[in-house]
Amino acid sequence: MPKVEAVKPVAQGARYGQVFAAGPFRALFGGTVLTIVATSLQMLGLSVLVYLATGSAWLSAVAYGAGFLPQVLGGVVLTSLADRLPTRPLIAGGCLIRAAVALVLALVPIPVVAMIALVAAAAALQPLFSAAQSALLPHILTGDRYVLGRSVLNLASAGSQLAGLGVGGILIAALGGHRALLGAAVAQLLAGLIFAIGLPGLRPPTTDVARRWRLSDTWRGNAQLLAKPPIRAILLMWWIPPALLGGAESLVVPYVAGNGAPPASAAWVLAAMPAGMFLGDLIVGRFCTPPTRERLVIPLLLLMGLPLLPLVAHLALAVTAGLLGLASAGFAYQLGRQQAFLDAVPHQARGLAFGLNSTGIMTAQGLGPIAAGAVASSLNPGPTMALAGVAIIAAGLLLGSTSTRRPRQPG
Numbered sequence: 393m394p395k396v397e398a399v400k401p402v403a404q405g406a407r408y409g410q411v412f413a414a415g416p417f418r419a420l421f422g423g424t425v426l427t428i429v430a431t432s433l434q435m436l437g438l439s440v441l442v443y444l445a446t447g448s449a450w451l452s453a454v455a456y457g458a459g460f461l462p463q464v465l466g467g468v469v470l471t472s473l474a475d476r477l478p479t480r481p482l483i484a485g486g487c488l489i490r491a492a493v494a495l496v497l498a499l500v501p502i503p504v505v506a507m508i509a510l511v512a513a514a515a516a517l518q519p520l521f522s523a524a525q526s527a528l529l530p531h532i533l534t535g536d537r538y539v540l541g542r543s544v545l546n547l548a549s550a551g552s553q554l555a556g557l558g559v560g561g562i563l564i565a566a567l568g569g570h571r572a573l574l575g576a577a578v579a580q581l582l583a584g585l586i587f588a589i590g591l592p593g594l595r596p597p598t599t600d601v602a603r604r605w606r607l608s609d610t611w612r613g614n615a616q617l618l619a620k621p622p623i624r625a626i627l628l629m630w631w632i633p634p635a636l637l638g639g640a641e642s643l644v645v646p647y648v649a650g651n652g653a654p655p656a657s658a659a660w661v662l663a664a665m666p667a668g669m670f671l672g673d674l675i676v677g678r679f680c681t682p683p684t685r686e687r688l689v690i691p692l693l694l695l696m697g698l699p700l701l702p703l704v705a706h707l708a709l710a711v712t713a714g715l716l717g718l719a720s721a722g723f724a725y726q727l728g729r730q731q732a733f734l735d736a737v738p739h740q741a742r743g744l745a746f747g748l749n750s751t752g753i754m755t756a757q758g759l760g761p762i763a764a765g766a767v768a769s770s771l772n773p774g775p776t777m778a779l780a781g782v783a784i785i786a787a788g789l790l791l792g793s794t795s796t797r798r799p800r801q802p803g
Contacts, residue, residue: 408678411541416532419590420525424545425552426583427487430576432556432666433563434494435459436659437572438511440564442504443645453642453765455508462512463758466519467751472610474523474743480591483528486521487584489514494577498570518754523747528591530734530742536682539730543677546723547670561659613744622736623745626729627752629689629791633696635756636784637719639764640700640777641665644716647773651706664713668720676724685728693788696722700781703774719781725792 412418435456443452474482493514497507533541563572618624641662648658672692676685699715707715737745760780768776 408540408544410537411533411544414532416590416592417529417541419586420528420532421544421548422590423483423487423583423586424525425548426579426586427490428549428552429556429559430490430494430579430583431459432552433560433572433576433579434490434497434511436556436560436662437564437569437576438497438507439642439645440658441569442507443649444569445504450765450769451504452645453761453768455504455511456642456645456761458508458511458758459515459518459754462515463519463751463754465516467747467755468611468614470517470520470610471523471747471751472613472744473520474527474747475740477524478593479524479528480588480593482524483521483591484584484588486518487580487587489517491577491580491584494573494580498573498577515754519747519751522750522754523743526746526750527743531592536731538734539682539685539727540677542730543673543727546673546677546727549666549669552666561657561663564659610744610747613741614748617737617741617745617748620736623733625791626733626736627749629693629729630726630749631752631756632787632791633693633725633784634723634753635760636780636787637696637700637760638757639760640703640719640780641716642761643764643768643773643777644712646768647703647712647777648709650773651709653709657709661709661713661716664717665720668717669723671717672721672724673727676727682731686732687728689725689728690788690792692722692725692728693792694722694785695719696725697781697784697788700784701778703781704778706774725788 412421438458439452439456442448442455446452493510496502496510502510529541529545530538559575560572563575618627644661645658648661676688676692680688696719699719702715703712733745733749734742764776764780767779771779
């Protein structure tokens with residue numbers, strides 16, 4: 393009797409209703425929105441205060457990226473704890489720490505260097521909290537619901553940045569940077585409350601941290617993950633282009649000021665970037681099938697770099713905002729590799745893997761503003777932003793073609 397082959401079903405995407413049907417995801421979504429609004433308020437408020445106090449484009453860029461670069465320390469030391477500690481108190485505790493930092497910045501008169509150092513010290517702990525939050529999502533959502541859930545969180549990130557920058561611009565213009573920082577602290581406290589009430593109380597299988605955990609566990613585990621070509625290729629693709637775009641983003645305040653506009657108006661230009669991210673993730677995440685998302689990886693990477701090229705000239709604020717928003721829409725390229733990354737990572741090391749990814753992103757984005765600020769001191773902000781666009785195009789062509797090769801799955 394001839395063998396009848398099964399017809400392979402057409403890949404179908406999940407729907408938003410299926411994602412939000414999970415109560416813990418709604419809590420994760422709500423808390424994430426508030427934490428990103430708070431972070432946007434803090435970054436903008438600190439960057440503007442530093443620029444007004446010093447007049448230095450380099451220090452302003454360093455202040456903007458101070459919450460990123462120090463995360464390499466926590467990433468190489470602490471993230472293995474995300475697979476060992478109870479998830480809910482870990483995530484809520486991160487909100488409390490960030491709220492305390494924002495309160496100090498808002499209420500205590502300290503020098504610029506001390507402000508940057510305080511943000512950097514708190515940032516060193518952030519990879520642990522981010523790893524716990526990312527590792528929780530596959531427990532809440534599975535299959536393509538997980539990929540769409542990641543997309544929804546990206547949309548939340550973009551929309552929250554948009555709201556944070558918009559509110560931040562209003563607060564800074566009307567009340568000053570210190571009150572914007574106070575608003576960031578309140579938002580962090582509310583997020584911590586939502587996480588504490590709504591997230592599941594998952595307890596990882598390894599709980600005897602004092603006996604089993606060592607400082608070397610994290611960097612050894614990271615080395616094992618990076619030794620796997622499929623994981624390494626995806627991580628590099630997720631790290632380098634956003635770092636370059638983050639370097640261009642960090643120069644918006646001095647770019648706007650160089651065009652004769654007040655520094656606080658940079659909030660409206662910066663707000664175009666999360667708006668672009670929102671639209672990109674909405675279109676690619678909701679209306680594209682999983683195979684289509686994979687095919688769009690390289691075109692979307694190119695979209696990140698091309699709009700930065702015209703910024704070599706002094707452009708109007710509206711034109712600048714439109715170009716940055718278009719470039720940010722290219723961030724949706726990351727959706728094309730989410731499931732492949734999850735498949736390639738061992739289940740017992742998910743927290744470590746997501747922590748490594750978060751650490752790499754934040755570290756690269758911390759280096760991006762520092763490098764961009766140094767280059768801008770010689771070339772000025774506009775040409776430096778255009779140079780970042782050229783680098784994104786080159787990196788996208790090289791890394792995108794490598795990372796789109798799907799890893800071989802076990803039978």
